[in-house]
Amino acid sequence: MYKISNPRGGAVVNYESLSDAVIKGNVKQAVEATKVAIAEGAEPNDIINKGLKAGITIVGQRFKACEMYVPEVLMAARAMVAGPSWRREWCTVWSPVVISQEDLECELKTF
Numbered sequence: 001m002y003k004i005s006n007p008r009g010g011a012v013v014n015y016e017s018l019s020d021a022v023i024k025g026n027v028k029q030a031v032e033a034t035k036v037a038i039a040e041g042a043e044p045n046d047i048i049n050k051g052l053k054a055g056i057t058i059v060g061q062r063f064k065a066c067e068m069y070v071p072e073v074l075m076a077a078r079a080m081v082a083g084p085s086w087r088r089e090w091c092t093v094w095s096p097v098v099i100s101q102e103d104l105e106c107e108l109k110t111f
Contacts (some may be wrong), residue, residue: 012040012101013036013037013041013042013044013046014037015046015050015054017029017033018030018034018037018047018051018052018055018083019050019051019052019054019055019058020032020055020069021033021055021083022051022052022055022056022059022076022079022080022083023024023055023076024076024079025050025057025072025074025075025079026078026079027078027079027082029079029082030079030082030083031048031082031083032051033083034047034051034072034084034086035087036085037051046085047084051083052083052084055076055078055080056076056078056080059072059073059077060073061076063090067091068111
């Protein structure tokens, strides 16, 4: 997957654990991997594109090849959305609709 040098601090950000969490449908691991990536200085767009999107792309390929089924795809989608959803300001990346704090907390409880 992606290991990229961060131009701000020279730190290396590993997006593989994030994409693996999405592929496995592991919500807790996706949230933790997102937090680690942020702590390492990753940009939000990189986290989404190189971690979350990379994982869900593999899920789509496996689904198309009949290696994954609908329940596994749905679990992967939940993990993908859960990754950045703990950061309230990122919610507008996923939806043009402004989400209230109560709605966000309710949504996170469903995971």
